[in-house]
Amino acid sequence: MANKTAKSCKFVVVGGGIAGVSCTEQLASQFPSEKIVLLTAAPLIKAVTNFKKVSKTLENFDVEEQPCSIIERKYPNVKVIQSEVKQLQAKEHKLLTENGKELHYEKLCLCSGGKPKLFIHDSPHVLGIRDTDSAQELQKRLSKAKRIVVIGNGGIALELVYEVEGCEVVWAVKDKAIGNTFFDAGAAQFLIPSMGADKPERATTCKRARYTTDRAAPECDEPNRNPGSAEKLGSALGPDWHEGIELRGTQEMSHRVHVEYQCEVLKVYSAEDFLSSPQRSPDPSSDPGLWPVYIQLTNGKTYGCDFIVSATGVTPNTEPFLQGNNFTVAEDSGLKVDDHMRTSEPDVYAAGDVCTACWEPSPMWQQMRLWTQARQMGWFAARCIGADLLDEPIELDFCFELFSHITKFFNYKVVLLGKFNAQGLGQDHELLIRCTKGEEYVKVVLRQGRMVGAVLIGETNLEETFENLMLNQMDLSAYGEELLNPNIDIEDYFD
Incomplete structure (x- = not known):
């Protein structure tokens, strides 16, 4: 007798965080006639809103919690199932869920994030x-x-x-x-x-929409039977x-x-x-x-x-997928992925906190389990899945050329670029620093006269200029400490 709980679909994405939702949305746009299942343990998913491209590599966005029904309405070919993964049988291309579903997939992307350390x-x-x-x-x-x-x-x-x-x-x-x-x-x-x-004073309105959920409410297909999960x-x-x-x-x-x-x-x-x-x-x-x-x-x-x-960080949430499979796991416990976001198991991809980038990185990029990279990896994984399915070539995306991140700490705008903490450079670097108490802190990392990293705290307006200097690898040796002279408009200088 056929298993009534079994479903077959082209794509399955595991994880309702930024990586999983970004992957799902890109797949849904690229393959509007194919069925996509998004499997999530939580009653709400995370979606990117107010996305803004600040420069070639810098991006800014808000994260909005949404009921599953919103992504289903936006993309009719997407079905959200709320449940945890019970077991992955990679050789059979089959995923078993805690609520009794059996999902058969052609391509699978694991975006299960991390768990508190x-x-x-x-x-x-x-x-x-x-x-x-x-x-x-x-x-x-x-x-x-x-x-x-x-x-x-x-x-x-x-x-x-x-x-x-x-x-x-x-x-x-x-x-x-x-x-x-x-x-x-x-x-x-x-x-x-x-x-x-x-x-x-904080603004009275919050920029993130908020939703309350009843765990028994049918926002997603088959609500999770384990309320603690x-x-x-x-x-x-x-x-x-x-x-x-x-x-x-x-x-x-x-x-x-x-x-x-x-x-x-x-x-x-x-x-x-x-x-x-x-x-x-x-x-x-x-x-x-x-x-x-x-x-x-x-x-x-x-x-x-x-x-x-x-608040001691996270470890990649790989546990539900390892038993009975042959994933190659990195030293930091993440699933190793190549430059097509592929794991060592056929037709299984990974993105976000659960994975570890194991390709030869650009000299000014490193993986940090941050929101910007979760979005980038989820989106790129979907592009790679599509390219592999259609047997088309795809190059590593430009976002992996230079590490870049915008955030806010202690009410200051913070921009991190490249090897901002001289990661992996040993003694082969020099630092230039400019600090105005209560206003700004600017640090530049130079290697052999070329800018390879920067930390910008406050409204410095230097991020795009510094990004260009890193990408162009212009020799700045002749400028010395004048590079950060506050009396010189560096943006015009290097335009």
Whole structure:
């Protein structure tokens, strides 16, 4: 007897985040008569809106959470199924879902993202920030909190410590400076005064549309039967994830942040365990009051707090696909992909956080699991799937020529270009820096007289000029430090 739950379709995309949705939309546009299934664990998908091409490689966009029905209405050939993956049988070109579906595909693209890299598991006092549900849980817990401890030094940690109000924040970072993923120590010093400054008034309207979902509501085909799964594998937060949610504690203060540098978590204690622990010391930082949880750091300090936020990054979410298959996995646990976004399994592609780019990269590009690259990889994976299906040649997209990223930290516009932190250059580089306190921080990375990277903080208006100088590889040796002379209009100079 035929399996009534089995479906056959040309394309299946796994993941309702930016990479998966970008891939799905491109496939739907390119093949309007072919059936496409988008499989997502979360009740909402993430879509790119207000997309703007800033320059040749720089792009800016908003991320909007949408019910699945919106993409289905926009593209009649797309069907969204809400469920987790149970098993992939790559040789049979078959995908089994947790809610009993059997999907047969011709081409499959895995865009399952990453999962929080928690420093401790199964603790009710540790909250990992990754998806929309965890952000809402953070808001709920903060409303009753006087002090929290944030662990991590990446983008979400940077945004969180700045946004939280009415609650003391202890921020533990393993590096010598904040934002080590994005900045050098000089840029960190430029930003630090903003942590204690009054924040500008926020606009009353939020630029992201918001939707509420009933998990039993038929927004997608076959709602997930496991109500806890969306929390575990929901799509990652958008670049403006804190917009529209109030991150406020119980205190009257605006925001107070204390940073503990060069330390990691040694141990987490419940209140009972801490009070009975022989290692307990009269450290004033732990306070005499009774806190729900205590955290001991490797620098010897102990803090009591209401809860701990783990913002220590993500690991590629490959687990549902590995058993019984022959994927080649990179050292960072991502699925290795070539310059056509193909994995080692036939007809299986991958894009976004779940994959690791294993082609020979451009000298000024590196993979960082960021929103811009998730969109680029998802879109390019769809183009590659189409090219392979039609037996057409396709070149690596120009977006992989130069690393570029626009974001905002501490209310400053931040642009990162090329080898912005001199990644992989060793001692073979020099730096030029221009800093105006409270206004801008400009850092240029030069190698053999040619610009290979830059960090721009503030409204510098230099991004397009610097992008061109990197792409053209013009010899700038003759200009020396005059390159960053504020009295010279560099944009006109190199036009």
